Amino acid sequence: MMHCPHLTHDNQCEVAKQMAGCSVRTTPTACNACQNESNPRAINVVTIGMALVNKKRRKQDVAELQAMLRNYMPDEDPLPQTLKISNYRPGPGNELKKMIAWFAKSSESCNCETRVDTMNDWGAEGCRRNIDTITEWLLEEAQARGLPHGRFTATIARSLVKTAIRKYERKFPEGAPEPDQDDPEDELDR
Incomplete structure (x- = not known):
């Protein structure tokens, strides 16, 4: 993994954790994607997506995070990518x-x-x-x-x-x- 002030020693993303209200493990792929965002190592499409996935897995309300994600998305139509839960699936x-x-x-x-x-x-x-x-x-x-x-x-x-x-x-x-x-x-x- 890379150096990030919001990455804990046990691979928790503190930015996503704060939005999700629960621990959020990250992966090297997610960290690299976050680093390449226009607002790296902060609230961005990647960290919001990780928080959203973790809240959804816990069957919690995700409406606020979905609205936040729409605000951070580029104004393109149609949207070319998806956030896949399998990218964050532990195993x-x-x-x-x-x-x-x-x-x-x-x-x-x-x-x-x-x-x-x-x-x-x-x-x-x-x-x-x-x-x-x-x-x-x-x-x-x-x-x-x-x-x-x-x-x-x-x-x-x-x-x-x-x-x-x-x-x-x-x-x-x-x-x-x-x-x-x-x-x-x-x-x-x-």
Whole structure:
């Protein structure tokens, strides 16, 4: 993650937290998007979107945040992007992604985001059952990037996966919160 005065040591966005009235975990992708906004590291489309997603997950009223979001949106018609709840969905895949983000960035040629989503879909138990597959994914990416990828690296990769699973379980002992059932496409239109 990047340096931001509103980012806590446990990846909480204080700006979004204040708007949502609850803790709001962020991701490197969201932090980068926030940094690229015209009002970075403050109230902007990204931080409002994260707050809105978290309030919606908790089945709280989001009308005020939706109105605020409309005020921060550019005057374009139609709006080209959507805020997807899946971008902020917690899971073992996102935990692993955060752990290795300091040395392994996603690229256009990798399947990293798809694999993160797959791990998140599997959840903790599914990742344990598929730990050999996940380890192979990590070794495959290491080899493609010219990084070490031998037996010793496999042991480290397996350990990283186990740690990501444990971190996810500590943060969400009851499992990840589910988005609202009435949200068809699992998206909030911007």
